[in-house]
Amino acid sequence: MDTxxxxxxxxxxxxxxxxxxxxxxxxxxxxxxxxxxxxxxxVTAVSWDKSEFGKDDLEEICYExxxxxxxxxxxxxxxxxxxxxxxxxxATSGKRILKINNxxxxxPAGPLAxxxxxxxxxxxxxxxSDTHAAFASSIIPNxxxxxxxxxxxxxxxxxxxxxxxxxxxxxxxxxxxGVRIAVKDTIALKGLRTSFGSAPWLETYPPELASAPCVxxxxxxxxxxxxxxxxxxxxxxxxxxxxxxxSCPFNPRGDGQQKTSSSSTGSASASAAxxxxxxxxxxxxxxxxxxxxxxxxxxxxxxxxxxxxxxxxLGATDLFNTxxxxxxxxxxxxxxxxxxxxxxxxxxxxxxxxxYNLLYxxxxxxxxxxxxxxxxxxxxxxxxxxxxxxxAEKQLEQTVARMEKLLDCKRIPFNIxxxxxxxxxxxxxxxxxxxxxxxxxxxxxxxxxxTGIDDFIAKYKSEHDGEExxxxxxxxxxxxxxxxxxxxxxxxxxxxxxxxxxxTLNTLFGSYDQNAxxxxxxxxxxxxxxxxxxxPVRGETFNSTFSxxxxxxxxxxxxxxxxxxxxxxxxxxxxxxxxxxxxxxLVGRPGTDLELxxxxxxxxxxxxxxxxxxxxxxxxx
Numbered sequence: 349m350d351t352x353x354x355x356x357x358x359x360x361x362x363x364x365x366x367x368x369x370x371x372x373x374x375x376x377x378x379x380x381x382x383x384x385x386x387x388x389x390x391v392t393a394v395s396w397d398k399s400e401f402g403k404d405d406l407e408e409i410c411y412e413x414x415x416x417x418x419x420x421x422x423x424x425x426x427x428x429x430x431x432x433x434x435x436x437x438x439a440t441s442g443k444r445i446l447k448i449n450n451x452x453x454x455x456p457a458g459p460l461a462x463x464x465x466x467x468x469x470x471x472x473x474x475x476x477s478d479t480h481a482a483f484a485s486s487i488i489p490n491x492x493x494x495x496x497x498x499x500x501x502x503x504x505x506x507x508x509x510x511x512x513x514x515x516x517x518x519x520x521x522x523x524x525x526g527v528r529i530a531v532k533d534t535i536a537l538k539g540l541r542t543s544f545g546s547a548p549w550l551e552t553y554p555p556e557l558a559s560a561p562c563v564x565x566x567x568x569x570x571x572x573x574x575x576x577x578x579x580x581x582x583x584x585x586x587x588x589x590x591x592x593x594x595s596c597p598f599n600p601r602g603d604g605q606q607k608t609s610s611s612s613t614g615s616a617s618a619s620a621a622x623x624x625x626x627x628x629x630x631x632x633x634x635x636x637x638x639x640x641x642x643x644x645x646x647x648x649x650x651x652x653x654x655x656x657x658x659x660x661x662l663g664a665t666d667l668f669n670t671x672x673x674x675x676x677x678x679x680x681x682x683x684x685x686x687x688x689x690x691x692x693x694x695x696x697x698x699x700x701x702x703x704y705n706l707l708y709x710x711x712x713x714x715x716x717x718x719x720x721x722x723x724x725x726x727x728x729x730x731x732x733x734x735x736x737x738x739x740a741e742k743q744l745e746q747t748v749a750r751m752e753k754l755l756d757c758k759r760i761p762f763n764i765x766x767x768x769x770x771x772x773x774x775x776x777x778x779x780x781x782x783x784x785x786x787x788x789x790x791x792x793x794x795x796x797x798x799t800g801i802d803d804f805i806a807k808y809k810s811e812h813d814g815e816e817x818x819x820x821x822x823x824x825x826x827x828x829x830x831x832x833x834x835x836x837x838x839x840x841x842x843x844x845x846x847x848x849x850x851x852t853l854n855t856l857f858g859s860y861d862q863n864a865x866x867x868x869x870x871x872x873x874x875x876x877x878x879x880x881x882x883x884p885v886r887g888e889t890f891n892s893t894f895s896x897x898x899x900x901x902x903x904x905x906x907x908x909x910x911x912x913x914x915x916x917x918x919x920x921x922x923x924x925x926x927x928x929x930x931x932x933x934l935v936g937r938p939g940t941d942l943e944l945x946x947x948x949x950x951x952x953x954x955x956x957x958x959x960x961x962x963x964x965x966x967x968x969x
Contacts, residue, residue: 458514
């Protein structure tokens, strides 16, 4: 750590980190306040502009601090610094209150510490343990370089320094002031190394010279970055059994032994597990935000493709990749997610003043088993008796029915496979699986090879006497496939992608009221147990069937994951009844990101959506 002014201190059996500000007070003011062996005195700073300050005022402020901050505690009342303008008259009594001219000192309100021997004022951060192994590293602001960070800890037992929320009062020029954000370890943060989920990669490349613009935008708006979250190797879709460089994060939901999904694994785990974290940043190429949000019971945002500057963001291909967020709080989800894509608040008509087409994809009429061919992501066909519906599907139905009522529209059931066959695209197979199934694997694997992975391998070998970097077997297989892809295959995949995109925009989204906003919903997760220790039997390296996630990566649609319910199951780990999330996906035309946030906000305001909890349960028991 290159911050020698940082110290750790135990307060009420909790570890705190202290680091110096640029402010020093006269040391003789504090020489008689501490015990002989005491290095620091704990201080509560209070902004005050009234004419009097008394015991009742202090108690009222203490109550406010306890309600709004998870760092301050009453141990910081060893001394009260009353921050006031120079001409304010204060009727105070007691030896433990010190009046400070804050026009000169410019100290923040909240918990502070003062080094008794020097009078140096220090800010404080509570150190929180990463109990779910979600973080790759924890960080603190670099005291020497502007807008840069210093790695505080990178290990399997990371502690996360959380600065007091009281340091960040509301500011009109800082709409995200004080919002705590964790960042996926594929996104550049100035002064830190980016691991890309690979220990050899971390070893090979130097610290970043600049933060990725998408993160810097949030920092400039006042966001507080607290750490880097783990990702799978090269942000690939991997199971916990495939991890070889570090341990896979834990999903806190249910019995705590469910898969977290990938590749934004750490970001989802952290947001689901830790009440002290507001938002986490992830990336989504083929579903890496949407599915982790689903199984971890979170609000998840994949923005319209092209809305986010991907400079400083690692991934297989910028053709599909984008950056989005996870959150538990609906208001924060819309605020931070909207700011990420727009950069400023935009006045928009209320959902109640719009008309909507609500697309409702269903399974074929003969399918009653929701697991058939991965089709649990479709709704049951309207002709299937509800006695065949799963409990999760019944819960999803309640949400869709409320959406119909609140948005004053009727769902439009359709089967996407039948619609594709009925409206053929010239030159494309009549089977949707055949038309789209190989696009993702061809483009992502060949792009990964030609845009950095082989360069990394060559660089590593040159620095290690020809030794190969450690890469997991499944990732090796995918990279070998990417090396075998020919230019003609890529051209064919791009042609198929463009055909599917045009069909989606013109047929799927374009066949209904064009003066209305067209949105689509589909089941994201249905509360099905998927234990982290279960090793899948892989018949093939890739899934070559149509994926509903293709609306995001092939068409560029915004796709938001919404937690709507929980479903019970009997855990084979605890033997008890546990609960897992049931989530819905909300998809719109490319460019309708803010309209989707409006819908989410409107549903929340009218009780159709709720904020979610951190921990085993998504909603209150």
